[in-house]
Amino acid sequence: MNQLAPETRDWLTANHFTVQDEARWIAALTHGSLGEKRDYQRLEFLGDRVLGLTIADWLFVRNPGAEGQLAQRLNALVSKANCAAVAAQLGASDHIRLGKQAREDGAAKSVNVLGDVMESLLGANFLDAGFDATRDLIRTLWASQVEGDTGRSKHxxxxxxxxxxxxxxxxxxxxxxxxxxxxxxxxxxxxxxxxxxxxxxxxxxxxxxxxxxxxxxxxxxxx
Known part of the structure; x- marks a missing residue:
């Protein structure tokens, strides 16, 4: 598959992702169960780092708290579960490319897969649009969590x-x-x-x- 499905491209564009290299975005949405040469693992690795730096910088500027408090919030905001929640809110499950058995097993809605895909999409956006654009995208997608209670006041x-x-x-x-x-x-x-x-x-x-x-x-x- 060398081209994104039209509905997937429209979905990405509607959510402010910058799509240039279609093969990269196909990989970002491809689970290893399909057995294709490129899946989302490498992009996930990259996206995780872009997300972590963006959130760390955001918290540092917005919160005068001690390092321990910042670390607590950072870990919660970039956690697999929180990434999965953002992906689910965007409707990513409908666009993940999975093998038949993995789809039947419900992988499209699993926290691990959704979290990985969210990070891989950020990695793809970083490569296609650069850090500044991806930072702004993350600030839009994570705004409610950063402004809300995610990672605050834990025991x-x-x-x-x-x-x-x-x-x-x-x-x-x-x-x-x-x-x-x-x-x-x-x-x-x-x-x-x-x-x-x-x-x-x-x-x-x-x-x-x-x-x-x-x-x-x-x-x-x-x-």
């Missing part, structure tokens, strides 16, 4: 876990390192560790509160 333990996963680190480990004081006024000290990153400790009136405070301290130091 510190959830935020730390998402940060670790998004950064390629192991799951955080919590350890009770001290318990002191009389029964009516116990104090618990908890240490949280992320392998190859560091540790943080906090002391509170309950183990749960100490874990939460340790996670918050970790994100403020390393996030």
């Amino acid at each position: 510190p333990k959830s935020a730390l876990q998402e940060w670790a996963a998004g950064s390629g680190y192991r799951t955080p480990e919590y350890e009770l390192v001290d318990r002191s004081g009389p029964d009516h006024s116990l104090r618990f000290t908890v240490r949280v560790t992320v392998h190859k990153v560091g540790q943080a400790e906090a002391t509170e009136n309950s183990k749960r509160e100490a874990e939460t405070a340790a996670a918050k301290a970790f994100m403020e130091t390393y996030g």
Whole structure:
């Protein structure tokens, strides 16, 4: 297939993508289940980086928060699930090229496939239109998430876990390192560790509160 289906080209144009090299856009919408030479994997790799830089720059300018807060929001906004949500809102499922079995298995609506396709479309747009145009496109497509609550006000333990996963680190480990004081006024000290990153400790009136405070301290130091 060397030409985009007319309805797919119209859909891309209507959503402000810049279509020049049709073979590139066909690849951006092609799942590996078709067994074709070009699918969306390489473009996905590129689009992921363009998206990450754009959102990081956007958050840095708009939000005066600490690094940990920025990292929390960045990870949520560029996550596979959030990319999939943007793709679904655009109606991408109707234009993904899939093998018969993959389509029957519902791959067109899966979070992994939709997330990958969204990133591959951004990669294709970067190659056809350049960074500035793709940055402006991302700012349009992600506006409601950036201006809304995506990635905000998460529980510190959830935020730390998402940060670790998004950064390629192991799951955080919590350890009770001290318990002191009389029964009516116990104090618990908890240490949280992320392998190859560091540790943080906090002391509170309950183990749960100490874990939460340790996670918050970790994100403020390393996030």
